[in-house]
Amino acid sequence: MLTKIIETKYEEVKKIILPEYDIFDRKSLYKALHNSNREIGLIAEVKKASPSKGIIRQEFNPTQIALDYMNVHVDAMSVLTDELYFQGSSQYLRDIKELVDVPVLRKDFIVDSLQIEQSVRVGADAILLIGEVLEPTQLHEFYSEAYEKGLECLVEVHSYEILEKILKVFEPKILGVNNRNLKTFSTSILQTKELVTYIPPGSLLVSESGIHSHQDLLDVKGYGAKAVLVGEAFMKVEKPGDAVRELFGEKINDEG
Numbered sequence: 274m275l276t277k278i279i280e281t282k283y284e285e286v287k288k289i290i291l292p293e294y295d296i297f298d299r300k301s302l303y304k305a306l307h308n309s310n311r312e313i314g315l316i317a318e319v320k321k322a323s324p325s326k327g328i329i330r331q332e333f334n335p336t337q338i339a340l341d342y343m344n345v346h347v348d349a350m351s352v353l354t355d356e357l358y359f360q361g362s363s364q365y366l367r368d369i370k371e372l373v374d375v376p377v378l379r380k381d382f383i384v385d386s387l388q389i390e391q392s393v394r395v396g397a398d399a400i401l402l403i404g405e406v407l408e409p410t411q412l413h414e415f416y417s418e419a420y421e422k423g424l425e426c427l428v429e430v431h432s433y434e435i436l437e438k439i440l441k442v443f444e445p446k447i448l449g450v451n452n453r454n455l456k457t458f459s460t461s462i463l464q465t466k467e468l469v470t471y472i473p474p475g476s477l478l479v480s481e482s483g484i485h486s487h488q489d490l491l492d493v494k495g496y497g498a499k500a501v502l503v504g505e506a507f508m509k510v511e512k513p514g515d516a517v518r519e520l521f522g523e524k525i526n527d528e529g
């Protein structure tokens with residue numbers, strides 16, 4: 274599946290028409306997670322569908338979801354912009370960026386530097402770079418290019434093998450362990466536990482995917498994650514904000 278997604282990306286990149294340059298007030302993802310409102314940083318995801326789960330949220334109103342996330346003070350938001358496989362859109366990201374005052378991560382499969390410029394112009398504060406998709410030197414080039422343009426990167430890996438290769442080249446400031454194997458789609462939060470000892474002390478560790486319960490949250494925090502990236506658990510329920518509070522074991526009262 275990953276191979277197919279990447280093939281599609283290379284085709285899409287050929288057809289990119291860059292939007293007009295616009296001015297956005299960039300926010301730091303690193304700082305937001307580092308100075309989290311909670312015991313562990315939270316990136317809340319806005320995602321309608323995925324190749325592994327199909328449609329996750331039928332009634333999908335991205336700005337409404339973003340407002341709901343704002344109400345419960347998430348530290349950052351992740352917006353899927355891939356259209357074909359995740360039913361996302363860069364327009365969703367732009368709309369959300371204009372509405373919220375937390376950093377917005379563009380969740381897509383970056384394979385070409387044109388997509389970085391596109392991310393700048395649609396208002397992203399950060400982009401995702403996937404270790405399983407890019408060669409380490411290429412990833413590092415994209416990383417530097419993004420930072421030069423005022424964007425930050427979440428560098429994601431699933432396996433130790435890929436992490437090791439990347440760390441030979443550089444140490445990303447924000448490092449994500451994706452608990453989901455992008456080839457098989459199976460998730461296990463133990464992936465975070467397994468890789469945590471190899472994460473450089475200067476990198477902020479984000480545990481991504483497959484976090485559903487308060488216990489999962491406590492577990493990854495116990496392993497040493499400094500932040501979590503959660504999508505499905507919030508998207509499945511009518512009010513994503515309620516699910517945020519539930520995940521953190523916070524009391525939900527009707528007035529709030």
Ligand SMILES: O=P(O)(O)OC[C@@H](O)[C@@H](O)c1c[nH]c2ccccc12
Pocket residue numbers: 318320380381429451481482483484502503504505506
């Ligand atoms: O919905 P979940 O299991 O909470 O996962 C969120 C996020 O980690 C996941 O959407 C994701 C992580 N890495 C990705 C790369 C591409 C697309 C999506 C992803």
